[in-house]
Amino acid sequence: MSIEILPLAGTLGADIHGVDVATIDDATFEAVHQALLDHGVIVLRDQDITPAQQIAFAKRWNDLHTHPYLAGLPEHPEIIEIIKEPDEEGGFGAHWHTDQIFTPAPAMATMLYAKEVPAVGGDTMFASMPTAYEALSDGMKAMLRHVHTFSQYNKTAKRSGKMSGKVTKPSKPAVHPIIRVHPETRRPGLYINEMENLRHLDGMTVEESTPIINYLIRHATKPEFTCRVRWEVGSLAVWDNRQLMHMALNDYPGRRRVMHRITIKGDVPFGLDEAGDLP
Template identity: 35%
Template sequence: MSESGGSAAPSVTSRLIGNACRMKRSSIPAPYSNFAASLVLVKGDRIWVGYRCDMQVTPLTGKFGADISDIDISQPLSAHELTELREAFAEYSVLAIREQDLTIDSFEAFALQLGNFGETPFITPVDGHPNVLRLLREADEAGPLFGSGWHSDWSFQDQPPSATLLYGVDIPPAGGDTAFTQQEQAYDALSDGMKELLEPLHGVHSARRSYGPSGTFGQRDDRRSMEIIGNESALETRSHPLIRTHPDTGRKSLFINEVYTIGIEELHHAEASAILNFLFEHCRRIDFTCRVRWQQGTLTMWDNRCVQHYAIDDYFGHRREMMRVTLAGETPQ
């Protein structure tokens, strides 16, 4: 490492401030906090600053999903860090960024480094933070779990979100994992004949089963910790290609899910049901899946354009609180 120039550092006890990619910037003595991704050595009145290190990526499975460490997202990321994170996201589709300490403001700020906020219907956001949802389930709360069932967030919108970010505030000691299934792999595993059949078809998406007047969350329930308000707009439908092409990677994936896809535009109901039921079963094959085990301070982000997810309801008797935002997407093509 080379000795840093500039003004003399304050006299401090000799110590090594380790790999600062894992450190809070506030723990590095001023005026050296801009070296937040460097190896910093403080000895007497001298400070040495090494070259920027890279975040660590640990795959969750052999195919997709990764744990991310050695990065501090509570502060603005450098261009280098953002590039690394985007590249990992494009490769793995699901990233679990561990050991973070986020406020609601720093959570929003991190999200905005990746894109604009998406629209969030039917659920009352956090006061003063119209883009942030508080996903809360108290220890003794019964009833349907928000997020259960395989789905891609808000696929019934004209421009469904590109990504979802979920941060663990209060995590059960066990249970409450989120499962994911990779729809590029699901597409690749289809026969050429099935791909040819599906290529020109469009899935019909609607929120009616979840948020329509007779849907799972269609009526106000004061026993729920979350304020979910369904309405007539949930009956509207949107059509998207059954096979979409990822705008960043060019890879093809299936774009259907059992929660929001209710038909196929070009087919009769019975025909569409037969194909969709096959695809729903195919999409959740175990070899297409990974699972994130939550820890307090974990932020998980996933790509809604090529991934479905499922909130696992196995933590009754324990409280679970998360913060969530979505990022704006594009019209599926």
């Protein structure tokens, strides 16, 4: 296969052409894997695959992650179908976040396959967390070195968009370093969410945490740290939750969108060492 990688923006994101994920060989997969590490989010265009083929491609990365609170398709439980009907108002994932920060070992990557998309609208935004971290002052970096976030799934948060399964009750909270070291690239990056599932900073009150988290979100989502993915039917995106936040844009009232989502198992996040160096 002759693979073409076209960056989407100056900081992150790439479109990939010339790959058929249904018949991908090991060497091409290695190039795609490296592109994910380099660009954070990759979009494999013009795919025509079955749920079984999407699952097989996802398994090349790692074991699949079963969502703790959402059920999958009846015949393919690894796939969560995200449907937004024309008359629905809210949007699934319509705030800045990294997937499953509220679990002890969040998904390494998320794979979204576009089955049905509006002619315009419904794009997804991504932001590079290592780039955002590097742009902080030395004083802020030092202050954050020992800070951890405290997250717990918020089942009362306003959500809509239909899933193929039910949202059930969450269990334990998760505590993660706010500066996360990427286990493959070794780049440190901010590891945060807008305050929904992220409740507060560990050991601090909500009142103390809110201005810090709000500042970091505002900083980390500056336009120059972002890219925007425009979906077409057959687009298969993979993004690296260890180095990005993302946000689904809810700007297509009256139109329908159907996506097939798989999440891939990740490790337990780790931060910098006591001295602020890479461990």
